[in-house]
Amino acid sequence: MGANHIYYLGEVYECTGKWSQRMKLLQPLPRVFEQLLGEAHPDTLVSMGDLASTYLYLGQYEQAKQLQVKVLNARKRVLGKEHPHMLSSMNDLASTYSKLGQYKQAEQLQVKVLNARKRVLGEEHPHTLVSMSNLALTYSDLGQYKQAEQLQVKVLNTRKQALGEEHPSTLNSMNTLALSYSNLGRHKQAEQLQVKVLNARKRVLGEEHPHTLSSMNDLASTYSYLCLWDEAKELSHKALSIAERMLDNQHPLTQALHQRLKAMQT
Template sequence: MGNLAFTYSRLGEFKKAQELQIVVLEKRKQFLGDNHSETLTAMGHLANTYRYLGEFKKAQELEIGVLEKQKQFLGDNHPVTLTAMSNLASTYNNLGEFKKAQELQIVVLEKRKQFLGDNHPDTLGAIGNLACTYGDLGEFKKAQELEIVVLEKKDTVLG
């Protein structure tokens, strides 16, 4: 069911994906518990689908739960935790809560630099996300500076 929901998402059929993801999440909670990694993954997938459907409050609720549990079980520095933090930041952007998004994105960026280095694609993605948020906040000079960094690093790394 999860695989079919993923395929529906890839096809842009988010309502169909949502229906299946809700069932998958309920079953995972029932059989694996609320804190199992597969349950948290199902929550994250459903949150992403809610975001695509424009249901940002529902996405936010799930993403906050996922982030709290990932921090608890994996720690603040784990890549899965950082992805959950980045997803929540995206939802905050969608909700117009740019300062909250900025705070999370700065943490993600610092940790990605620390553990992956300045040139890793995930680090560059984090820089780009923060640049977009600075633009949303009207801080265009900061956005420009970060976008130049991303461009130069991608040019150097990828050619």
């Protein structure tokens, strides 16, 4: 199978949420490209980045980080500080720092990327909005909930106007704003947004897509905060049955669902 066919099949697996199959498909590519083209060749770095993003979705954060650091260092040597590929590498590594709980490192990178993208691309460019959204998530992780909310409202309003209510990026923005509402104790507002996101993701992505599964988990958590125990249990059981089938027992989302159900039984 040629590289183009592998990438095409990898995209199919990504769109259908089959991340384990995608990982097995992409794992050999970085070494093959490195042997044929060299460590710093653009195709080698793209293959590393694609594999790293797959590790990230599968909860294998250290493996993702190792590849992303390698890509970032290689791009530093050959590209300028504000080159789009350089900024993408910084953004990807920052996301992994967040997953590893290294929030200050994530914030430092995200602020640099956001400021550069504002200068180069403008405030309403899709890549700038991604940077705002990522920084907002990190603010939430750092307990800076009002700052997070302000950024998220700005991103959501811009995406609604540009992309429509059910575009995946708009739904991501609704979801992150709902998480900020939860952190601020505004659980009814969080519930309203999360129900909307879950229903839209079911229609657009399907019930077994990782983003839909994440929405189920978030809404189940909000139901728990609202003491809607029956709803929380039902949704958690449904999400867990899908997670065990589509992910694995070591995935952070699967473990979170197990822990919630165990807590509700005590």
